[in-house]
Amino acid sequence: ETGVTQSPTHLIKTRGQQVTLRCSSQSGHNTVSWYQQALGQGPQFIFQYYREEENGRGNFPPRFSGLQFPNYSSELNVNALELDDSALYLCASSPGTGLYNEQFFGPGTRLTVL
Amino acid sequence: AQSVTQLDSHVSVSEGTPVLLRCNYSSSYSPSLFWYVQHPNKGLQLLLKYTSAATLVKGINGFEAEFKKSETSFHLTKPSAHMSDAAEYFCVVSDLTYGQNFVFGPGTRLSVLP
Numbered sequence: 001e002t003g004v005t006q007s008p009t010h011l012i013k014t015r016g017q018q019v020t021l022r023c024s025s026q027s028g029h030n031t032v033s034w035y036q037q038a039l040g041q042g043p044q045f046i047f048q049y050y051r052e053e054e055n056g057r058g059n060f061p062p063r064f065s066g067l068q069f070p071n072y073s074s075e076l077n078v079n080a081l082e083l084d085d086s087a088l089y090l091c092a093s094s095p096g097t098g099l100y101n102e103q104f105f106g107p108g109t110r111l112t113v114l
Numbered sequence: 115a116q117s118v119t120q121l122d123s124h125v126s127v128s129e130g131t132p133v134l135l136r137c138n139y140s141s142s143y144s145p146s147l148f149w150y151v152q153h154p155n156k157g158l159q160l161l162l163k164y165t166s167a168a169t170l171v172k173g174i175n176g177f178e179a180e181f182k183k184s185e186t187s188f189h190l191t192k193p194s195a196h197m198s199d200a201a202e203y204f205c206v207v208s209d210l211t212y213g214q215n216f217v218f219g220p221g222t223r224l225s226v227l228p
Binding site for chain 2: 004033035041042043044045048056058090092097099100102103104105106107108
């Protein structure tokens with residue numbers, strides 16, 4: 001069974017650019033969540049997708065957007081990059097949106113904005 | 115809204131001595147609670163989860179946690195620390211307020227001294 005994978009591993013962008021991060025969910029999982037983890041902090045919830053629809057959103061501006069595909073893989077898009085967007089971006093998949101469902105995390109994409 | 119407090123940002127123990135990592139939460143609804151571990155340059159791994167079936171929860175690698183509703187606590191313990199336990203530990207609460215939104219605590223860094 002393949003776990004959650006993310007690409008790319010590392011990315012360097014300049015302020016004002018746009019970036020797309022990708023995530024493949026674990027087999028059998030229809031729910032994907034995205035988190036931002038700044039250095040030395042706990043992950044912060046960005047949004048969740050369930051069966052291709054947004055199912056909840058954290059306190060992030062609209063320039064953070066996402067997509068989920070029919071195979072349940074997902075993309076996170078960030079427009080107009082700011083220096084504070086530098087962080088580790090984590091994707092997690094789960095077999096549904098139930099209260100007790102564990103989320104399985106990928107290794108993350110390290111984004112640096114210069 | 116949910117929130118998580120991890121009372122110690124850093125805990126240092128000697129190998130073979132007990133570990134106690136403290137977590138308090140707040141939630142408007144009956145929550146689910148999780149502990150995740152993050153080793154350097156590795157993904158988040160689930161240690162254990164509370165699902166209302168039992169207040170004392172056993173996890174992997176000898177860790178366990180006790181849910182105390184009256185104290186809104188979910189402290190993580192291990193009887194005997196091992197060098198390989200050195201990592202960052204995150205307490206997580208979820209109550210479906212914003213989708214299956216995981217709210218992470220700020221983390222506790224555990225150091226294990228020889």
